Amino acid sequence: MKLKDEPAFINRNKDMSFLKEWISRRPGQILFLFGPKSSGKTTLLYRFFNNSIEMQHYEVKFINLRKILIANYKDFLRIFFGHDESKEKSDLKETKEYNLKIFKLKVEALKGLKQKKLDPFAIMEKELEKIVQKGRIPIIVVDELQALENIYMNGQKELLKELFNFFVSITKESHLAHVIISSSDGFFIERIYSDSRLSKTSQFREIDYLPKADIEYWLNNLKKESNLDLILTKEQIECIWNYFGGSVWEVRHFLTLLDIISENNHVKTQDIENEALKEIKAAKVRFTEYPSLYFHDDLFLIIEETLKSKDYIVLEDFTKKFDRKKVHEELGNLVSHNIFSYNPTTGEYKPQGHSMRLGLSWYCKDCV
Secondary structure (H helix, E strand, O other), X not given: XXXXXXXXXXXXXXXXXXXXXHHHOOOOOEEEEEOOOOOOHHHHHHHHHHHOHHHHHEEEXXXXXXXXXXXXXXXXXXXXXXXXXXXXXXXXXXXXXEEOOOOEEEHHHHHHHHXXXXXXXXXHHXXXXXXXXXXXXXXXXXXXXXXXXXXXXXXXXXXXXXXXXXXXXXXXXXXXXXXXXXXXXXXXXXXXXHHOOOOOOEEEEEOOOOOHHHHHHHHHOHHHHHOOOOOOOHHHHHHHHHHHOOOHHHHHHHHHHHHHXXXXXXXXXXXXXXXXXXXXXXXXXXXXXXXXOOOOHHHHHHHHHHOOOOOOEOHXXXXXXXXXXXXXXXXXXXXHOOOEEEEOOOOEEEEOHHHHHHHHHHHHHHHO
16 A cells, blocks of 8 residues: 655665675675765665565675664674564573574574673674575675664673674685674764774765755645645745755655645745744754753854864864864764764864754854
């Protein structure tokens, strides 16, 4: 059944072609997909792996870490091996196997992992080798990498280092499997990259917001792309772009609101303005309630002034006035709270979309 308000998938042909070309090669690098929140990274991955006819040659292990708390070794095993201790029974026969969401393991292997008598990465490698022996290429996809930050910040950096060293081993060294890592927190990606031996072992690709032309196409073809009967004028489309830019999730969310208040498939321009302003006020509140580490208003005022001349900021924009280390941590905090995005390949920070940029401006006006 085709539901009303279908999620649009607009003009990702270049990204789909890139992924197709990338998995067709011999495994040799870790692929990091990064980009601002709600830019469409997860949707891209699901579309690619569910729709590509070439996927019969591969076996995909898709690990979505969204809204999952991983704070220790026990949590790590539960997610990567699907180990559910609540179903364990002491009288299970040692030969019984668990059909897990990631790998199929025998009971003794699960017990050995739990007691730390066995190396989880050695077990993973053996399971991957079994897949290769069947004539298929394994692909490990880890979506929402930032969910592992609790391990990183909980004094268990070594576990993450081991995980990424393992990924290097099965890609660059043994060419056993492809590994794709996706995250909206480019700052965390950079920390992992710095802490692990990832130099010359990784490739980065940015999945950014949609450009204006794609948003205009989408909003002019809502019935075709989103199963919505809503009809928008050129002025209304421009208004939506000005407030929300190319953030697919924000635009889709806003279209849902407009569809509810529409009459005969049309909506008044003033109603669009009123609803959009509510969203910008909510973005402004994000800055009001932001849990600053070291700075607050002073930092935001400098950011606002800098963004008037360019659409990004870099660390050097603040080092004349503030301590470099503290600014670096503060900017990382803004990224982890999904207020700013960070590009680890250029060192550039940007507000998370047009709405957040406008929310910052509103907040700074009240500070002056």
